[in-house]
Amino acid sequence: xxxxxxxxxxxxxxxxxxxxxxxxxxxxxxxxxxxxxxxxxxxxxxxxxxxxxxxxxxxxxxxxxxxxxxxxxxxxxxxxxxxxxxxxxxxxxxxxxxxxxxxxxxxxxxxxxxxxxxxxxxxxxxxxxxxx
Numbered sequence: 001x002x003x004x005x006x007x008x009x010x011x012x013x014x015x016x017x018x019x020x021x022x023x024x025x026x027x028x029x030x031x032x033x034x035x036x037x038x039x040x041x042x043x044x045x046x047x048x049x050x051x052x053x054x055x056x057x058x059x060x061x062x063x064x065x066x067x068x069x070x071x072x073x074x075x076x077x078x079x080x081x082x083x084x085x086x087x088x089x090x091x092x093x094x095x096x097x098x099x100x101x102x103x104x105x106x107x108x109x110x111x112x113x114x115x116x117x118x119x120x121x122x123x124x125x126x127x128x129x130x131x132x
Contacts, residue, residue, distance in 0.1 A: 009033055024098065027065030035060055059101075066102035070094055075102060079113055 011029045013022055035057075070092060078088040089099040107113050 020093075023069060024065060024095070027068045028061045030068070031061035031064030032057070035064060062098070062101050063105050066098050066105060070099065070102045072102075072106065075099075076106070076111065079103070 011026065011033065013025060013029075017025065074092065075088060078091060083091070085099055085103060086096060089096040092099070103113055
């Protein structure tokens with residue numbers, strides 16, 4: 001969760017999440033702080049379902065997280081070597097939908113890549129955290 005109140009910015013993370021999920025959530029919430037701070041002032045915005053990309057702010061937060069968490073040069077290297085998105089995600093130890101977002105962003109930035117599918121808008125709800 002990210003909030004901005006009384007000129008204080010805060011991100012709250014569940015300490016029981018595994019490292020992988022913590023990084024994804026932190027990248028997403030960091031994006032809200034950097035990109036959407038003005039929208040979070042006052043009553044702000046409330047997220048009840050993380051990573052739903054039906055709205056622009058959630059897609060932007062996911063795109064930001066993909067840039068922070070997925071190395072561009074490594075990703076492009078695998079793509080140029082002919083690996084598909086599933087293989088690249090596995091080799092880079094990331095969630096396939098986050099990888100698809102990264103590849104969409106690279107295409108938007110002018111890289112010549114082909115996507116075999118669109119990322120699911122609700123992929124985050126299917127990630128099973130290790131809450132041991």
